[in-house]
Amino acid sequence: MVFVVQFRDQYFAAETPAFAMVDIRDRGFEPVAFLAVMALGLGHMLLREGAVRKPLIIMVTIALLWVGTGFSVFKYTHDTPEVWPQFSFNDLTGKSLPLRSDLANITVVNLWATWCPTCRAEMPVFEQAQQTYPHVRFVMLNQGESRADVVRFLEAEEYQFDNVWLDPDAKMGRWLGQTAVPVTLVFGLDGELLTGHTGVMSAATLSRLLSSESSSDLLN
Structure with missing residues (x-):
């Protein structure tokens, strides 16, 4: 309460x-x-x-x-990584993008899959968050699926995300030591892992993540 x-x-x-x-x-x-x-x-x-x-x-x-x-x-x-790995991922157009391709103050990365009911449940939260937090870059990083499967899902559900990246080998999950989805990670400008959340994300929980001391300092 x-x-x-x-x-x-x-x-x-x-x-x-x-x-x-x-x-x-x-x-x-x-x-x-x-x-x-x-x-x-x-x-x-x-x-x-x-x-x-x-x-x-x-x-x-x-x-x-x-x-x-x-x-x-x-x-x-379980050693939690402290900084973003030197990985690059393709977006839906086939363009390869590293984390630092955008100098946003904060990047929120959501590891998800189309077959995951919990991931589906939190999709509207992240879609709305793009408007609620315009200074935050949200990256929807799909784990282990093909571009065709991801596009089919997004079109069927009519979701509009600014950044959908593909990780067909789920290397981000392995780097994190976490095979389950969804997982949400918050990174700072220098690639430092500020905080994270495992499980479904609500608007309130996302607000708490972004209002934590380490995150809010970068937003102000």
Whole structure:
């Protein structure tokens, strides 16, 4: 609820479907508020429910150890790249383009595929974002499909994107160490990876990504 209030302009926009506020796939939540509510709930149970106090403490301790260990192992075994790789990709006209072919302050790259339902769900968000954020370059980087398949999909759905690039070998996903789609990456002018998001993108979540400290500094 806190996240919805923070980004109410996006959630109550005319083009945003009504169910977006309860669609948890975009992982739109405010972690501080979530932890505060959880702490209050646990504190209430510890004070009021004496019979469950010891089992609850044990369960919470195990959960924290499990989450902390899992996160540490993941971070140790998955090095997140820090800068854009020296790749070039073809657009739908066959022109080869590197990231730095456009001196935009920020480039948002969305890894997607036509067969991916989640990717399809977020397409209207990125189409609208091109008008909402005119100083940001949005690149729709298709993973593992042919030009014909991509064009057929875009024409059938009547989407209009300024930058649709092709990555038939999915080398961008391999570079990232991420084979699943969709993935959204935010790069700065120098190619630095500023932030990212895995899973469906809502207008509110995109706004949060672009309003993060590292991103907003470049937009101002």
